Amino acid sequence: MSIINLLKIAFRALKRNKLRAFLTMLGIIIGVAAVIAMMAIGEGSKQSIRSSLSGMGSNMITIMPQSNEPGGVRLQGSSIQTLKLEDITAIKKLQSKNINGLSPVVSTNGQAIKGGYNWPTTITGVSPDYLNIRQLKLQDGILFSENDVKSFAKVCLLGKTVIDNLFPDGSNPIGQIIRFKNIPFQVIGVLVPKGQSNFGQDQDDIILAPYTTVQKRITATNYLQSIYASATTEASSAAATAEISEAIRESHRLTAAETDDFQVRTQAELISTISSTSSMLTVLLTAIAGISLFIGGIGIMNIMYVSVTERTREIGLRMSIGARGQDVLMQFLIEAILISITGGIIGVVLGVSSAYLISYFLNWPILIAESSIIISFVVCAITGVFFGYYPAKKASNLDPIDALRYE
Amino acid sequence: MEQKILDIHDLKREFVMGDQTVRALKGITFDIKAGEFITIMGSSGSGKTTLLNILGCLDKPTEGSYLLDGVDVKGLNRDELAGLRNTKIGFVFQAYNLLPRTSALENVELPLFYNKTITAEERKERAIKSLESVKLAERFDHTPSQLSGGQQQRVAIARALVNHPVMILADEATGNLDTRTSYEIMALMQELNAEGKTIVFVTHEPDIAAFSTRTIMLRDGKIQKDSINQNQRSAKEALANLPESDDY
Numbered sequence: 001m002s003i004i005n006l007l008k009i010a011f012r013a014l015k016r017n018k019l020r021a022f023l024t025m026l027g028i029i030i031g032v033a034a035v036i037a038m039m040a041i042g043e044g045s046k047q048s049i050r051s052s053l054s055g056m057g058s059n060m061i062t063i064m065p066q067s068n069e070p071g072g073v074r075l076q077g078s079s080i081q082t083l084k085l086e087d088i089t090a091i092k093k094l095q096s097k098n099i100n101g102l103s104p105v106v107s108t109n110g111q112a113i114k115g116g117y118n119w120p121t122t123i124t125g126v127s128p129d130y131l132n133i134r135q136l137k138l139q140d141g142i143l144f145s146e147n148d149v150k151s152f153a154k155v156c157l158l159g160k161t162v163i164d165n166l167f168p169d170g171s172n173p174i175g176q177i178i179r180f181k182n183i184p185f186q187v188i189g190v191l192v193p194k195g196q197s198n199f200g201q202d203q204d205d206i207i208l209a210p211y212t213t214v215q216k217r218i219t220a221t222n223y224l225q226s227i228y229a230s231a232t233t234e235a236s237s238a239a240a241t242a243e244i245s246e247a248i249r250e251s252h253r254l255t256a257a258e259t260d261d262f263q264v265r266t267q268a269e270l271i272s273t274i275s276s277t278s279s280m281l282t283v284l285l286t287a288i289a290g291i292s293l294f295i296g297g298i299g300i301m302n303i304m305y306v307s308v309t310e311r312t313r314e315i316g317l318r319m320s321i322g323a324r325g326q327d328v329l330m331q332f333l334i335e336a337i338l339i340s341i342t343g344g345i346i347g348v349v350l351g352v353s354s355a356y357l358i359s360y361f362l363n364w365p366i367l368i369a370e371s372s373i374i375i376s377f378v379v380c381a382i383t384g385v386f387f388g389y390y391p392a393k394k395a396s397n398l399d400p401i402d403a404l405r406y407e
Numbered sequence: 408m409e410q411k412i413l414d415i416h417d418l419k420r421e422f423v424m425g426d427q428t429v430r431a432l433k434g435i436t437f438d439i440k441a442g443e444f445i446t447i448m449g450s451s452g453s454g455k456t457t458l459l460n461i462l463g464c465l466d467k468p469t470e471g472s473y474l475l476d477g478v479d480v481k482g483l484n485r486d487e488l489a490g491l492r493n494t495k496i497g498f499v500f501q502a503y504n505l506l507p508r509t510s511a512l513e514n515v516e517l518p519l520f521y522n523k524t525i526t527a528e529e530r531k532e533r534a535i536k537s538l539e540s541v542k543l544a545e546r547f548d549h550t551p552s553q554l555s556g557g558q559q560q561r562v563a564i565a566r567a568l569v570n571h572p573v574m575i576l577a578d579e580a581t582g583n584l585d586t587r588t589s590y591e592i593m594a595l596m597q598e599l600n601a602e603g604k605t606i607v608f609v610t611h612e613p614d615i616a617a618f619s620t621r622t623i624m625l626r627d628g629k630i631q632k633d634s635i636n637q638n639q640r641s642a643k644e645a646l647a648n649l650p651e652s653d654d655y
């Protein structure tokens with residue numbers, strides 16, 4: 001019996017029962033479509049979180065204050081005042097090859113005013129290194145210098161949102177004077193827009209100024225909200241973290257018994273934490289979808305069993321005109337595989353198009369991995385063989401006389 | 408010069424059901440020569456179907472020998488029996504056993520699908536020829552539900568002919584049909600027989616047996632009578648003599 005003949009026989013048998021074949025397929029179609037759409041959504045969000053996190057600077061190291069008194073009142077990080085400019089000096093003194101950028105961060109909220117326009121925003125006092133660390137770029141103008149830092153210069157860089165609100169007429173802000181909390185700042189540069197962060201923050205609603213100016217003229221404090229540094233390479237970020245910790249502990253004069261009163265985090269850590277969370281989500285979604293694929297397989301088995309019983313006379317006839325047991329086995333097996341593979345193809349098309357529809361209408365990031373298509377396809381074929389085998393075996397073992405006589 | 412198509416000797420078939428043994432055939436001996444048109448007669452339960460199933464290689468005897476076209480059937484396994492059915496035998500059943508929602512042509516093609524040596528074109532060509540020989544060529548695309556009982560049985564006969572079998576086996580092939588249609592089928596059988604086909608036709612109706620050349624009478628699993636039909640009746644003439652009012 002040639003395989004072409006078997007295919008033709010199985011195909012004709014399915015054609016005789018189009019509706020039933022389709023209903024059987026439906027389980028597979030929905031299962032495969034669900035697996036592909038779920039994996040596309042899961043992978044898509046993982047990818048987009050990853051890329052936006054590394055867009056913030058994948059070598060970035062963040063140092064935040066932290067309470068080290070276990071029994072004491074736990075305060076929010078920003079209200080703990082353990083980080084000082086001395087810590088910056090201590091880190092600088094290391095002259096480490098692993099660290100290539102360092103900036104304090106002092107920020108405060110307030111009203112920015114230009115002429116008749118005003119806008120509530122945040123001013124952030126930083127050193128010139130900050131732009132490289134955060135991967136910010138200048139679109140226009142110049143960066144403030146170390147000299148500006150030393151001289152408490154009242155200069156600033158503006159993000160797009162601030163410009164849009166203070167210069168709605170579209171005039172060039174460079175060289176203009178704006179006021180923040182009544183302190184005049186000259187605009188010397190404009191930042192390249194970054195858009196929204198993953199967490200929905202507007203990253204362009206930003207004013208950068210020398211930290212000395214912000215500390216002296218606006219906040220009138222000498223502690224820092226945080227310190228940003230950048231490691232030379234992603235690989236050296238662990239070494240850099242250790243060095244920074246050591247330097248700050250020394251500058252804070254912590255004894256070996258005392259725990260850190262600060263926290264050092266690398267961006268690489270954050271990326272791996274978040275992407276492992278979203279990996280878990282992908283696995284979960286895919287598992288749920290996989291279960292529906294499995295149920296689709298059971299549907300095939302169910303229908304194939306029913307159809308073996310229903311088609312007992314057909315099987316008897318085929319045997320009486322010369323079909324061998326294995327011909328009947330192959331026919332039913334191929335029918336099951338045709339159903340599952342056709343269902344698989346339709347499922348892939350449906351899954352891919354619903355993933356695109358989701359990304360189009362809901363604006364969710366999607367990523368259709370080839371592997372997800374290949375995997376669900378292979379699973380489909382295996383489902384067909386696995387769930388089709390027992391009914392097919394049952395059919396092939398029928399006795400032709402009994403089968404012909406079956407009512 | 409007459410060639411033996413089939414030769415059985417002391418054939419027995421017993422069915423074991425629990426602690427009971429049903430002896431359906433109790434020692435049957437006869438042979439069939441090429442070109443014979445044999446009817447097997449007998450009351451219900453006399454063993455006609457059991458015998459025909461063994462002749463058609465669907466079943467194996469408990470005892471006795473069976474030579475089909477020179478092949479000893481006794482030593483063959485399931486697959487080899489299937490091969491014999493495919494190449495040497497054409498079955499016609501009482502219930503037609505056509506595949507539903509499948510065209511006459513595809514139904515007739517079916518046996519050739521299980522024969523590797525036949526190409527797709529050859530298959531179609533032979534199926535059409537076969538349908539022509541039962542005078543249904545113009546209905547090749549009709550499905551069974553679009554055909555009358557007599558036409559369905561003619562499709563089944565075309566299916567039995569398509570593999571050029573050494574003999575056609577029919578089990579009560581006219582059992583579901585009215586007299587006129589039965590006679591039409593018998594006329595067709597006589598035509599095929601005249602072309603040289605060997606036919607073994609099981610029936611319990613004596614007027615059907617009258618169309619054959621030889622009648623084997625079974626009773627309780629044994630041959631009661633095995634006689635040559637001296638004056639074979641022509642089904643064509645019988646058809647012509649049927650009263651006009653007969654509905655069909």
Ligand SMILES: Nc1ncnc2c1ncn2[C@@H]1O[C@H](COP(=O)(O)OP(=O)(O)O)[C@@H](O)[C@H]1O
Binds near residue numbers: 422424429451454455
């Ligand atoms: N598969 C079977 N199992 C048990 N007994 C059977 C089987 N097939 C036939 N018989 C018995 O064998 C006898 C002959 O049956 P069968 O050949 O069908 O008769 P007929 O076709 O002449 O009416 C009957 O008594 C029947 O009950």
Ligand SMILES: [Mg+2]
Binds near residue numbers: 455456457
């Ligand atoms: Mg019978």
